[in-house]
Amino acid sequence: MAAAVKVSSVFRKSLFKGKVAIVTGGGTGIGKAITQELLHLGCKVMIASRNIERIQKAAEEMRSTVVPNKPTNLAHMQCNIRKEDNVKDLISSTLKQFGKIDYVVNNGGGQFPSPASNISVKGWNAVIDTNLTGTFIVCREVYNQWMEQNGGVIVNIIADMWKGFPTMSHTGAARAGVDNLTKTLAIEWAPDGVRVNSVAPGSFIYSETAAANYGDSKIFHHMLDVVPVKRLGTPEEVSSCVCYLLSPAASLISGETVKVDGAASLHNTKYEIRVSK
Ligand SMILES: CCC/C=C/C(=O)SCCNC(=O)CCNC(=O)[C@H](O)C(C)(C)COP(=O)([O-])OP(=O)([O-])OC[C@H]1O[C@@H](n2cnc3c(N)ncnc32)[C@H](O)[C@@H]1OP(=O)([O-])[O-]
Numbered sequence: 001m002a003a004a005v006k007v008s009s010v011f012r013k014s015l016f017k018g019k020v021a022i023v024t025g026g027g028t029g030i031g032k033a034i035t036q037e038l039l040h041l042g043c044k045v046m047i048a049s050r051n052i053e054r055i056q057k058a059a060e061e062m063r064s065t066v067v068p069n070k071p072t073n074l075a076h077m078q079c080n081i082r083k084e085d086n087v088k089d090l091i092s093s094t095l096k097q098f099g100k101i102d103y104v105v106n107n108g109g110g111q112f113p114s115p116a117s118n119i120s121v122k123g124w125n126a127v128i129d130t131n132l133t134g135t136f137i138v139c140r141e142v143y144n145q146w147m148e149q150n151g152g153v154i155v156n157i158i159a160d161m162w163k164g165f166p167t168m169s170h171t172g173a174a175r176a177g178v179d180n181l182t183k184t185l186a187i188e189w190a191p192d193g194v195r196v197n198s199v200a201p202g203s204f205i206y207s208e209t210a211a212a213n214y215g216d217s218k219i220f221h222h223m224l225d226v227v228p229v230k231r232l233g234t235p236e237e238v239s240s241c242v243c244y245l246l247s248p249a250a251s252l253i254s255g256e257t258v259k260v261d262g263a264a265s266l267h268n269t270k271y272e273i274r275v276s277k
């Protein structure tokens with residue numbers, strides 16, 4: 001028997017039914033939880049990321065577990081958000097397949113831990129291109145190809161960089177950039193009926209794929225002593241916030257960043273200050 005799909009039941013399906021969403025990085029971790037929730041609510045979803053085998057496998061699994069009666073509600077394609085042509089193709093292919101785009105969730109992203117002094121320009125650029133420029137290209141392209149004329153909602157996933165982000169300087173700078181980009185786009189595009197918000201998960205949302213990326217299955221557990229709620233967060237706790245922001249319940253919320261971190265960003269950071277040389 002297929003494993004039960006974890007989705008929250010707090011949303012009315014009538015609010016989402018027939019809507020079309022793009023979720024970048026929608027085949028793993030937080031992105032997969034968002035995709036499953038949106039499919040469960042009756043949306044049609046396009047998921048896209050770099051690794052075609054992995055996203056295809058994830059799409060096949062979700063078609064059989066989440067929408068076995070409507071497998072065509074989920075489409076997938078390869079897209080590296082760092083590549084402008086890939087993103088243009090993602091938007092036009094989604095429009096061709098589903099006829100409209102109501103929601104975009106910029107979830108695809110990531111980084112590698114390193115002291116700032118050891119980050120090469122190539123590594124810095126890879127992280128900035130992915131998390132800041134990639135998010136910008138997706139936003140600009142969906143606006144130009146669709147939302148300028150038809151409205152829509154964008155949610156950008158960022159990170160807990162509010163107090164600086166030691167060992168993650170590149171992604172901290174990129175995510176702070178997206179926080180500000182969110183505000184600017186919210187103002188520029190409000191007259192067209194486009195809302196733009198961000199969600200900032202705490203650094204303790206357990207995702208198998210994210211842990212594998214860092215080569216440390218306990219990477220999120222190491223955070224627990226500075227996490228006020230004293231437990232790991234789940235991808236579903238992020239996806240329910242994303243769905244709220246996409247929904248008409250958030251119709252007057254734009255240019256905002258919602259922290260999903262159980263107050264962790266108000267408390268201490270894990271980073272230990274080294275002894276001066
Ligand atoms: C726990 C905290 C909270 C956060 C949680 C999460 O975000 S969970 C989400 C977790 N999920 C993810 O983060 C998933 C997405 N993340 C990624 O795919 C990568 O982290 C990426 C964004 C750097 C893209 O990488 P790519 O290979 O496609 O990029 P590329 O080939 O174009 O250039 C690569 C250049 O970057 C450098 N460099 C790369 N790795 C390392 C390293 N370990 N060490 C040192 N340096 C590294 C290196 O300079 C390399 O060039 P080289 O020396 O090889 O010529």
Ligand SMILES: NC(=O)C1=CN([C@@H]2O[C@H](COP(=O)(O)OP(=O)(O)OC[C@H]3O[C@@H](n4cnc5c(N)ncnc54)[C@H](OP(=O)(O)O)[C@@H]3O)[C@@H](O)[C@H]2O)C=CC1
Pocket residue numbers: 024025026027028029030031048049050051052054055079080081082107108109110111130134157158159160200201202203204205206207209210213
């Ligand atoms: N888990 C956590 O505690 C936190 C996570 N976040 C952020 O949440 C988001 C999801 O992370 P999470 O689910 O935990 O980790 P994952 O590693 O599972 O997710 C990252 C996803 O992004 C996709 N991706 C990465 N680079 C690109 C790219 N250039 N173009 C398109 N897709 C890309 C990956 O797919 P592929 O490899 O196929 O491209 C993958 O599906 C990320 O932005 C992450 O940084 C932020 C704070 C904390």
